[in-house]
Each structure stands twice: as structure tokens, then as C-alpha cells.
Amino acid sequence: MSKTITKDGAEKLNPIEFTAALKEYRAYVRRQKRLSGEHVRTTTVHSRQLCGSQLTLDAHIEHGTVKALGFSIQACSLGQASTAMVLQRAEGLTKNELQRAAEQLEVLLVGQWPAEALIWPELAIFIHADSMPARHDSARLVFRALLQLFEEEENSV
Numbered sequence: 001m002s003k004t005i006t007k008d009g010a011e012k013l014n015p016i017e018f019t020a021a022l023k024e025y026r027a028y029v030r031r032q033k034r035l036s037g038e039h040v041r042t043t044t045v046h047s048r049q050l051c052g053s054q055l056t057l058d059a060h061i062e063h064g065t066v067k068a069l070g071f072s073i074q075a076c077s078l079g080q081a082s083t084a085m086v087l088q089r090a091e092g093l094t095k096n097e098l099q100r101a102a103e104q105l106e107v108l109l110v111g112q113w114p115a116e117a118l119i120w121p122e123l124a125i126f127i128h129a130d131s132m133p134a135r136h137d138s139a140r141l142v143f144r145a146l147l148q149l150f151e152e153e154e155n156s157v
Helices: 015-028 077-088 095-109 121-131 133-156
Strands: 040-046 054-062 065-074
Touching (some): 040 133, 065 077, 077 095, 077 121, 077 133, 121 133
Antiparallel strands (some): 040 054, 054 065
């Protein structure tokens, strides 16, 4: 199997590798992990497209930084993969970093490379999703949910 290295050093996967990568991320979110407590905020978001994806995200955000995330997800492989990526990078994550990653995801979903190096190299797998527009909103769910929780935290201060 041949791999292509992109201008920012990320590997562009072939379709078989893409499917394998999605399966690895899917395993990471197979079992829900919920948070509770006084400082935890929760939101549930649904796909705006017909795929029916749903994510409930719990977040403990303190001073503009994620301390912990919990989740329950029913989504396609794209939604599961993006959720797993955010969960893996959750501790210490800021709103600004999340927004940058979300912006780069949008570019990748239409089959293009962002002008700047990927903030999270693992986002590169989404370049293969350009032929799946009905699933794109599922990939956005975790970003939408966590940005909403950041806004709630900012507005409560």
C-alpha cells in the first residue's frame, strides 16, 4: 500500500487505511463515559442531516480549559472518529485550539488541505470524507457541542 505525504508532513491514507483508521477511533468511543458533578455542563446535539447522529457531551471546563470530557454517542464512523480525536486531546484543550481544529476539519471535508499545518495531524483522515457529504455533520457534532459548552462556561462567569 502506498502512502502519500502531504505538504505539512501528514500521511494521506488510501481507502483501506482510511477504513482501518476509522475502526480504531470507533473502538475508542465504543463504551460511553459520562461525567457528573457540580462543575459539569452537558449538551446534546443532533446531526442536521438525515444520518440521525446524536452526541451527548459532558464537560468540566475551568478558566477556559477543558479538565475532563464525558460522552454518549450514536453516530457513523466519521462522528465517532472526530469524537475520539477530541476526547484524546481533551485535557488542557482551549476554545481557540478547538476552533482552529474545527476550521481545518471543514477544509478537509471538502477534499482540500488547509493553508497552514494541521493543528492535529490525525485530522488528515477526513480528507477522504469529501465523497460522503451526508455524513459531514456527524463529524462536526463534537466540535459544535464542545464550542457550545465553552460558550456556556464563558457566559456564566
